[in-house]
Amino acid sequence: MKALKKLAVLLLVGLALLVVALNIWGALTLGSLRPSANAPVHEHANQVVMVFGATGSVGDGLLKAAMADPDVEKVYVVTRRSSPRIEAGVAQGEIEMRLHEDFTDYSALADILGEVNTVLWGLGTTSLGMDDETYTRIHVDFPVAFVTAWLAARRDGPMAFHYVTGMGTDSDGAQHWAREKGRAEREVAALAEGSGLRTFGHRSAFIRPSSEQANAMHYLLEALLRPGALVIGSEELGGAMLEISARTSELPNGAIIDNADGIAYAQAYRARQSP
Ligand SMILES: NC(=O)c1ccc[n+]([C@@H]2O[C@H](COP(=O)([O-])OP(=O)(O)OC[C@H]3O[C@@H](n4cnc5c(N)ncnc54)[C@H](OP(=O)(O)O)[C@@H]3O)[C@@H](O)[C@H]2O)c1
Numbered sequence: 001m002k003a004l005k006k007l008a009v010l011l012l013v014g015l016a017l018l019v020v021a022l023n024i025w026g027a028l029t030l031g032s033l034r035p036s037a038n039a040p041v042h043e044h045a046n047q048v049v050m051v052f053g054a055t056g057s058v059g060d061g062l063l064k065a066a067m068a069d070p071d072v073e074k075v076y077v078v079t080r081r082s083s084p085r086i087e088a089g090v091a092q093g094e095i096e097m098r099l100h101e102d103f104t105d106y107s108a109l110a111d112i113l114g115e116v117n118t119v120l121w122g123l124g125t126t127s128l129g130m131d132d133e134t135y136t137r138i139h140v141d142f143p144v145a146f147v148t149a150w151l152a153a154r155r156d157g158p159m160a161f162h163y164v165t166g167m168g169t170d171s172d173g174a175q176h177w178a179r180e181k182g183r184a185e186r187e188v189a190a191l192a193e194g195s196g197l198r199t200f201g202h203r204s205a206f207i208r209p210s211s212e213q214a215n216a217m218h219y220l221l222e223a224l225l226r227p228g229a230l231v232i233g234s235e236e237l238g239g240a241m242l243e244i245s246a247r248t249s250e251l252p253n254g255a256i257i258d259n260a261d262g263i264a265y266a267q268a269y270r271a272r273q274s275p
Helices: 003-030 055-068 085-093 132-151 176-192 216-228 234-244 259-274
Strands: 050-051 074-079 095-099 120-122 159-164 197-203 207-210 231-233 257-258
Touching: 003 234, 050 055, 055 074, 055 085, 055 120, 055 207, 055 234, 074 085, 085 095, 085 259, 120 132, 120 234, 132 159, 132 176, 159 176, 159 234, 176 197, 197 231, 197 234, 207 216, 216 231, 231 234, 231 259, 234 259, 257 259
Parallel strands: 050 074, 050 120, 074 095, 120 159, 159 197, 197 257, 207 231
Antiparallel strands: none
16 A cells, blocks of 8 residues: 555655646747737638537537627638537538538538638547558548649638647658648648648647536646647647748748747737737
8 A cells, every 4th residue: 555655645746847847848949930019910811710620529619709800791611521610610500511521622612712821720639549541542642632632713812821739740750641731831831832822730739628628637638738848729829820921021931830829829829909
C-alpha cells in the first residue's frame, strides 16, 4: 500500500514537472506574429463563410464563431451529416447546409463557390490507427481539391483559406502526418499564388471544444496549458481566423499561425468586436 502511494506521488510530481516544462517551452518559443494595433479592416472580407468539419470538435467552434460574427452575412456548411448547431442554424435561416460525400470533387458546389470569401477548414482527424494513404487523402487531397475548385470559380479577393493543421506540422518532419500536413499547407499556398486568395496554416496546440461540447477535463487541461500559450478555444480560433481574413493587407499568403499567434489574433478580434 505504502509503495503504491509512493508511486502515485512520484507520478504526480513527474506530471507536474512535465506541465511546467511544456509551459516554459511554449512561453519561450511560440508567438512570432504581432497583430498591428491599427491595421485596416475590410468589412466585406468575411461576408460569405464556408465551414468544413463542422460536426467535429474543432469545426463546431469555428462554426459558432462564424455565426456570431456581425460581418458574416451567409454561412455555408459542407458536411457528411448534421449536428445540433448546424440544425439550429439551418432552422434559424443562419446556415445553408450542403450534404456532401466526396471531398475530392466539388462540382456540386459550383453554384455557390464564387460567392465565398472565407473558408474555415476544421476537417481532419487523428493519424492514430489510420493508414498513410487514407491520411494523405483526407489531409492533402481534400483541401487541395477544394482550393483548386474554389480558384476555378473565383480568383478575386478578399479570399482566405484557413486550415487547422496543428502543432508539430513540419514538411521535413519525421512523422508522416506532420510531413503531409506541411505539404498541404505548401500546396494550397502555391495554388493561391497570383490570385486574390491567401491561405493560412494554423498550427494550433490543444484546441478546447466549444462550451457546449467541453467537459471538466478539457477545462482542467486548458487551465494547465494556458500559461505557455498551449491551448486555444475552438471558438477563439474561429475569431482569430476571421480577424486574419478581415486584415486583408497584414499577413501574406502561406503564413503559418502558431498557437500563441492564434491567441494574439483572437484578442485583436475581441477588441474589435467590443472596443
Ligand atoms: N482537437 C484538437 O485539439 C486539435 C489540435 C490541433 C489540430 N487539430 C486538427 O484539427 C482537425 C480536426 O480535429 P477534431 O479534433 O475536430 O477532429 P474530430 O472531432 O474527429 O472532427 C473531425 C471532422 O472532420 C470530418 N471528417 C473526418 N474525416 C472525414 C472524411 N473522410 N470525410 C469527410 N469528413 C471527414 C468529420 O466529419 P464526420 O462528423 O462526418 O465524421 C468531423 O467534422 C484535425 O486535422 C486535427 O488534427 C485538432
